[in-house]
Amino acid sequence: MSDTELNAHAVRLSGTSLRTLAETGDDRSQALILSVAGLEFDATKQCLDEAALEALFARARASGLESKRDALLSGEIVNATENRPALHMAYREGGDLVGSDAAALVARTQAETREFAERVRSGDYAPSGVPISRVVNIGIGGSDLGPRLVADALADHADGGPELRFVASLDPSDLKHAVAGADPAAILFIVASKSFSTQETLMSGEAARDWLAGHVGATRAGAHFAAASAAPEKAKAFGIDPSMVFDFPDWVGGRYSVWSAVGLALEIGLGPSVFQAFREGAREMDKHFATAPLERNMPVLKGLIDVWNRIGMGYPARCVAAYSARLGKLADYFQQLEMESLGKSVTVDGQPGSTPGGALVWGGNGTEIQHSFFQWLHQGGDVVPVDFIGVARHFSSSDPRERALAANMAAQGAALLDGRKVDPATEPDLASHKSMPGNRPSATLLLDDLTPATFGALIALHEHKVFVESVLYDINPFDQWGVELGKVLTKGILDGDISSYDASTKALLARTGLISG
């Protein structure tokens, strides 16, 4: 099915209000509400009827979604430009899904991180004679956003353990704040980098080592550093003790790496059993994705709806509004997961793509963003679908604040759907200002409760729905060549070799003194 056909369905539906669609009955609702692994996905506020939905599933089948999903899960080379599979699911106890070689490797590395985490947590690992009370993860992109998100999301479930802090920025202030107030002798730094060649991470790692050496001495400082990397030799060359280098294979993509040794800070800070429950929740979603029929498959439905909004309806963006203080970083995480995976318009075969790739993703913490940029969503000239992500338990909580949180979320979805028509006869001056167009689609994703398992399922749902989208866009979601150019040009600037740069950049560098003009 072509995009023209999707567009034709969108045109056909353009005369039907979301209110009417939402009232069209049980069959539509049953098709658009799915529950699995402690999550409920409700897409009844989307501009979709059964015919359009059928067209989407037909397109998914015509794109070979089922066989491509099976190829992904059985460890075939799905990342052709880097000639490797994408097997992050293996870290979710997925031996039967991903094959025994991968499972054995995963079992070894999981045993190593677990043992080290337990040693740190018990105080047995105390390189300067005092137990570790703070763990500072130094990393960027997937080596930062995953651990940072999960640490925050599952903070209420932490089973004792050292405090977790994160350094991603090269701004020295980031490291300064991450160590502030801690006894240097009680800090463990984890340098997390898949490639172990990321400039920001290595420079911050060196700065942390120098800082620590100034407090505990150069000889002892090394024992305060661990690494998580798919390039263990580079980590060792950097000076990390080999026994403290926790490896993972290169078939774990950076933005999918939180399940691997990159989650070491979490295993220490939240506890191995919490980290394990997080992985098991994801595992449940993996099994569902692998086996459920397309029409009852949550990642498939979610992916197709995002394709529909992007290609059928032509919306360029999606907003993620999370109604939980613990999920304020979710939009940032999804932003990398989706935009680094789907921000491409070259097909798997290297041809110009017929679609623009995935949507721009942005958002934040629901109640806060209601009071900042939601105005734009309600009355701005662009339409951006919203994903409301909340906690089902809050709706019937005995705590009025939790019920109010849930009510706010439900109210925003209703307001976007219906809008408001203020009668000029009653408010002649303000009617047009107060009226809202409505017909703005949203979806609601409820976690039964925010637990390690439901949260793991939520993340896995999004990983798989990104894969579904990539199949329909015919792009490779596992590479990220677009970010390379900036890295090369930064090196040129720092090396002082900017002869081939544009006049504006040369002038900027000369003016600011980074390079003498």
Ligand SMILES: O=P(O)(O)OC[C@H]1O[C@](O)(CO)[C@@H](O)[C@@H]1O
């Ligand atoms: O883990 P690494 O290799 O330091 O990379 C960090 C991040 O940099 C990127 O390569 C983008 O520059 C991401 O894909 C990755 O998550």
